[in-house]
Amino acid sequence: MAYLETLVTYGSRYLDPSEYAVRLQQVYVEHCRGLGRAVLNVKGKAFWDYQRRELAKLGLRIDYGQVLRGAFASLRANAQPLLAATKVKLALRHILSR
Numbered sequence: 104m105a106y107l108e109t110l111v112t113y114g115s116r117y118l119d120p121s122e123y124a125v126r127l128q129q130v131y132v133e134h135c136r137g138l139g140r141a142v143l144n145v146k147g148k149a150f151w152d153y154q155r156r157e158l159a160k161l162g163l164r165i166d167y168g169q170v171l172r173g174a175f176a177s178l179r180a181n182a183q184p185l186l187a188a189t190k191v192k193l194a195l196r197h198i199l200s201r
Contacts, residue, residue, distance in 0.1 A: 104157050107134050111161045135166045139173020142194040143187055151198060 110130050114123045141150060151165075158164055174194075178187045 104134065104154070106130060107163075108157070108161065131163060132166070132169050135169035136173030136176065138165065138170045139175070140177050142170060142174045142198070143177050143190050145190055145194045145197070 107130050110127060114126060118126060138154060154165060174191050178191065
């Protein structure tokens with residue numbers, strides 16, 4: 104989150120508009136995909152509320168498509184894919200049931 108906040112705060116000062124737009128998209132996608140690992144770790148409501156609140160301050164929202172991509176990328180890298188798949192399924196049920 105800190106890197107994304109820093110980029111939003113200072114990026115336009117140091118990058119031209121097209122560079123800033125490209126870099127912001129890259130960092131935002133990386134952040135959302137990183138949240139996919141949080142899905143596997145079954146983070147609680149407070150974690151997800153924090154992510155939503157802080158992204159909203161930056162004018163952004165969680166891109167759940169990218170979160171899923173990150174979770175599935177972690178699944179592929181996980182030594183126990185069946186366990187990881189079960190974690191994703193449980194976490195998604197928890198997140199989407201709110």
